[in-house]
Amino acid sequence: xxxxxxxxxxxxxxxxxxxxxxxxxxxxxxxLSDLDxxxxxxxxxxxxxxxxxxxxxxxxxGDRFVRELGTRVSAGATVHVLQALSGG
Amino acid sequence: xxxxxxxxxxxxIGTAKGGFAxxxxxxxxxxxxxxxxxAKTHDLRADPRSGRTWLMSSTGGHLGPTIxxxxxxGRTWSEAPxxxxxxxxxRKTAAPSVKINFWLEPGHADEPDVWYCGxxxxxxxxxxxxxxxxxGVDGWNRNPAWESWTSFGRDGTPDGPVLHSIQIDPRDARxxxxxxxxxxxxxxxxxxxxxxxxxxxxxxxxxPNPDAEYGHDPHCMRMxxxxxxxxxxxxxxxxxxxxRAARAKTxxxxxxxxxxxxxxxxxxFPIVPxxxxxxxxxxxxxxxxxxxxxxxxxxxxxxxxxxxxxxSWRRQDRGLPRSHAYWTVLRQAFTSDAGEPxxxxxxxxxxxxxxxxxxxxxxxxxxxxxxxxxxxxxSGR
Numbered sequence: 001x002x003x004x005x006x007x008x009x010x011x012x013x014x015x016x017x018x019x020x021x022x023x024x025x026x027x028x029x030x031x032l033s034d035l036d037x038x039x040x041x042x043x044x045x046x047x048x049x050x051x052x053x054x055x056x057x058x059x060x061x062g063d064r065f066v067r068e069l070g071t072r073v074s075a076g077a078t079v080h081v082l083q084a085l086s087g088g
Numbered sequence: 089x090x091x092x093x094x095x096x097x098x099x100x101i102g103t104a105k106g107g108f109a110x111x112x113x114x115x116x117x118x119x120x121x122x123x124x125x126x127a128k129t130h131d132l133r134a135d136p137r138s139g140r141t142w143l144m145s146s147t148g149g150h151l152g153p154t155i156x157x158x159x160x161x162g163r164t165w166s167e168a169p170x171x172x173x174x175x176x177x178x179r180k181t182a183a184p185s186v187k188i189n190f191w192l193e194p195g196h197a198d199e200p201d202v203w204y205c206g207x208x209x210x211x212x213x214x215x216x217x218x219x220x221x222x223x224g225v226d227g228w229n230r231n232p233a234w235e236s237w238t239s240f241g242r243d244g245t246p247d248g249p250v251l252h253s254i255q256i257d258p259r260d261a262r263x264x265x266x267x268x269x270x271x272x273x274x275x276x277x278x279x280x281x282x283x284x285x286x287x288x289x290x291x292x293x294x295x296p297n298p299d300a301e302y303g304h305d306p307h308c309m310r311m312x313x314x315x316x317x318x319x320x321x322x323x324x325x326x327x328x329x330x331x332r333a334a335r336a337k338t339x340x341x342x343x344x345x346x347x348x349x350x351x352x353x354x355x356x357f358p359i360v361p362x363x364x365x366x367x368x369x370x371x372x373x374x375x376x377x378x379x380x381x382x383x384x385x386x387x388x389x390x391x392x393x394x395x396x397x398x399x400s401w402r403r404q405d406r407g408l409p410r411s412h413a414y415w416t417v418l419r420q421a422f423t424s425d426a427g428e429p430x431x432x433x434x435x436x437x438x439x440x441x442x443x444x445x446x447x448x449x450x451x452x453x454x455x456x457x458x459x460x461x462x463x464x465x466x467s468g469r
Contacts, residue, residue, distance in 0.1 A: 010148075010150055010151060011151070040169065041167060041169065044152075044154075044171070044173070045151040045152060045154075046151075048152065048173075048185040048186075049173035049174050049175075049176065049185050049186070050174070050176060050177060050182075050183050050184075050185050051176070053186065054150070054151065054152050055151055056149060057151070058149040060107065084152040086149065086150070
């Protein structure tokens with residue numbers, strides 16, 4: 001299923017400058033993996049090699065903050081990948 | 089190989105906010121950068137073999153560690169498509185993730201596209217394509233003793249535990265060493281396939297066992313380029329030399345810092361060998377008294393040089409501030425060129441770059457107001 005993905009400016013270097021993307025997947029992990037196929041390197045900037053979300057990246061499904069990559073997403077949902085407000 | 093200091097000489101500077109390059113010598117010198125502004129650059133190195141490739145470690149606050157590569161002397165950069173990363177956990181136990189790409193080291197001269205990277209926590213990675221694709225050195229990262237040797241990546245520097253001082257024997261690409269803060273110094277004779285600790289004789293006053301085989305805290309270790317059988321080490325617990333040629337089954341380090349002035353001590357981060365004289369090295373002492381301020385002893389910065397393998401030391405502070413200068417010079421932030429007389433350069437965590445054109449005889453400030461300096465590397469190409 002298709003979902004819309006909004007990525008913060010810090011990731012625009014990986015998306016060719018685009019902030020609004022479309023990806024396929026039933027879970028956040030699937031969606032991010034699908035994005036990585038179109039934008040190589042993007043996933044490793046969000047999730048480390050042990051599958052953990054990097055500590056200063058924030059994910060939302062709609063306006064709900066989530067940390068679990070297994071979170072299911074429904075068709076037509078909007079996923080936000082944003083940089084955390086860290087460091088003051 | 090002797091290279092004269094020329095207008096093409098470049099100092100590559102890694103800082104807490106990106107990389108810089110100081111090109112040329114003297115009044116004609118020109119500062120370029122910052123490269124990847126805003127990201128921590130723990131190391132920035134030029135390939136001494138081709139002179140073409142520059143690699144830069146980069147750690148963004150949000151997006152984690154990676155490596156950038158330039159083939160046009162820093163004018164444009166591209167990210168490594170596959171930066172260092174540990175293998176996924178094989179069991180249901182915690183497995184490390186790379187936090188910092190800390191130390192970049194060009195491989196042997198006969199392996200022109202090989203580079204090594206030491207990380208935090210203490211991982212070792214190898215690239216065979218000029219820094220684009222990195223693979224873990226399994227003999228180290230997956231060594232059954234790794235968790236013991238590294239305390240599972242727990243004990244280390246304020247930025248985390250690091251693997252550093254990757255040294256390749258210029259006579260044999262298979263012979264290499266790494267050092268870990270913490271963990272100690274380790275040697276491989278089969279290009280990373282197997283390792284053994286080599287810390288005998290080194291103090292570790294923070295461990296319960298004074299004769300521990302590993303767990304030490306080498307701050308910087310150098311295989312001397314003029315005699316790769318002679319190693320020098322600036323450790324958390326003093327300055328040491330090891331003469332590997334003794335061929336003892338377990339070579340032992342000798343503490344040569346005991347000959348430093350008692351009021352100065354022998355604690356510091358970097359150690360720099362003379363390119364052609366195996367008896368000559370330089371150190372920059374720091375205050376390692378009870379609470380470890382890690383700054384210039386008594387607020388009076390000085391470089392110390394030995395010309396006899398550590399039997400005696402000479403203070404070199406002409407041109408440096410005489411009082412109230414509380415500098416820290418990190419382990420990658422002190423280097424030499426290959427000029428005659430020799431040039432020496434160091435950067436401080438307060439963002440100053442200092443240089444000497446006469447082997448430390450006198451010093452001059454070359455740059456000020458940079459971000460915190462992590463590394464200073466020289467390139468003659």
